[in-house]
Amino acid sequence: MPVNLIAPNPADLLPVPGVELGVAMAGVRKANRRDLVVLTLAEGSAVAGVFTKNRFCAAPVQVCREHLAQGSAVRALLINTGNANAGTGADGLARARRSCEALAAQLGVKPQQVLPFSTGVIMETLPVERIEAGLPAVLAARQAAGWADAAQGIMTTDTLPKAASRQVQIGGRTVTLTGISKGAGMIRPNMATMLGFVATDAVIAPALLQPLVSEAADLSFNRITIDGDTSTNDCFMLIATRQAGHAEIGSLDAPEAKILRDALVSLAQQLAQAIVRDGEGATKFITVRIDGGRNEDECRRAAYAIAHSPLVKTAFYASDPNLGRILAAVGYAGIDDLDQGLIDLYLDDVHVARQGGRHPDYREEDGQRVMKQSEIGVRVDLHRGAASATVWTCDFSHDYVSINADYRS
């Protein structure tokens, strides 16, 4: 029951010149399921990405990092669902490498020009031979208009595909950005990954891609939480095919860079929020904003303390304005010198607490009214500085437990 989310209209997903996408059924874990996706990139493309900080990161994440560090031009991305190839030791690394070698051979490029991505059950052996066997079909299926199929092909526990496009004008040319993502957190037992891929034909110096993708991730995928579990396989990749025909953007300070950056952040936020809206068992979409912090870090910590608290999240599920739980979460966020006597709490426009205590004009029915909405804004003002931070999350329902307690099937 996704919260105010609908499947994208395939016609709204704009091809990105230089990118082709193919999808096939390889039977990685189950038969008759689209579980293999390939993106091939035209010569001259550049790629950068951010990866999970989990030290138990999956074999494909390790191989991605290696291949990007080697600096060869990336020509293909290979994505499988059904198996995360995580917790698989040296054998898992060998299998991830073998999948790159197989695709590279078919494309006539070097293995380090392929980036592998896996999502699915942890600690089981990747059936790389099935992936190899599926490559001819997936390559044959490639098309520039393949974004909608690819969004569906990377789904695991998602109930809806997640994809969107943007177009901006840069140097008199139309520049396209199109992206897809899949669910994070609140994951079925056998699935545990957030994946995001955005491609653009903007002509941008390859060295600028990494700061751009890092900033966009920081303002989008790094601002969502469902259950606080950090996956072994999370990746967010930015591809620039550089075919739009305008003069190259050579500095992030250029006005053209700002146009591109704003479109990228907006697209990444839409894709990230779509993951929360489709969180397992989610019935409400909650925006948590902290104002008045000394720095952004402490604002984020306070926002995450609220967004991770099972007590807060079950209260949202129940539409119960038990708002002391929010204050308590701020209190244990690790801000050592926090003065509770300064804190204000708002639920949308309702002023709930002032100077650390219940606001004299607060009426429970006003809190109740906001809690019943499907989109809720929580705002806390710490009144100790000028920094702010926002995090998006969902509530915590019976269905979350049901979905995650189901035996893997």
Add this chain to the structure above:
Amino acid sequence: MPVNLIAPNPADLLPVPGVELGVAMAGVRKANRRDLVVLTLAEGSAVAGVFTKNRFCAAPVQVCREHLAQGSAVRALLINTGNANAGTGADGLARARRSCEALAAQLGVKPQQVLPFSTGVIMETLPVERIEAGLPAVLAARQAAGWADAAQGIMTTDTLPKAASRQVQIGGRTVTLTGISKGAGMIRPNMATMLGFVATDAVIAPALLQPLVSEAADLSFNRITIDGDTSTNDCFMLIATRQAGHAEIGSLDAPEAKILRDALVSLAQQLAQAIVRDGEGATKFITVRIDGGRNEDECRRAAYAIAHSPLVKTAFYASDPNLGRILAAVGYAGIDDLDQGLIDLYLDDVHVARQGGRHPDYREEDGQRVMKQSEIGVRVDLHRGAASATVWTCDFSHDYVSINADYRS
């Protein structure tokens, strides 16, 4: 449905010379409910305690700290349920002080010789006049054998009272320790506190009580987690009436101190584990032990990452040996230079993962067998040092959501 926990037999709860306990119904939040408890202490008693680190700590916690800091001899502890007096600002502080003044007047002592404790709903005004009105009854009810009643009187969402005793021989005398506790975490909407009180008649230098209670808390109440929410009101207090008649223990290095310390730690662990066994919705009791860390801090972080993960906890609830989730939790515990290739994972005696990957001899039915037990041991060896740490937790069930999503009633 507490996990292997039964109500204590009142006959097993040994009086501590110098302590009397009274319980009464004061109607703090609901009528006909034991919600007021007083412990009075003989002259010559000493008290020390540890308190929540939550910056949004309740008014009574602030008053307790003030009174202990002033160094007056504590003669009474005043505990109410039904209202936490947290998130109540300056007015809450005034009401907590007024409750101490009222009890002090009845006992003929100074207000700073009374320590107040509250547990219940946050952000509502403490009805201090009802507490005042209940004092004569609670004082009249005092008796040395009042421990069982007191254990019941501090209950909120607990399904069973929690209490235990120990006796040890020190300097040819029998020394008694008796304690009570109430539930932490997985708290009903209107309740949110762990409280623990242990009294002993051991003759110990008052200055040694603080290090002793801190160490005991660190090995017991600070090793449990249910949902990761840190309450605004948590307290663990150690009372020494010093009436046992043996020579005073003047150093923690003395052999007599070790006898007392071991009994205290054992008692505190039993009281702390009882809270987990009675965790809201708990169906399993899980001991998480990390070995082979460089230091205890990183072991604790890894243990808590496992014990807090909703994905891990729902898998335990489902008896699903989806053990990659445990490895993933270790991976995001914040140990920056963790080498996943060294890690071993055991479920009781079953060797699940070796060198970061699935053990070749591991069979899912062996994992399944352990997961079905009501008491489960998880052990992770990081193989990077000699430090260890243990944490106790419970699983995460449908009932947790039901209990916490119920509208406050």
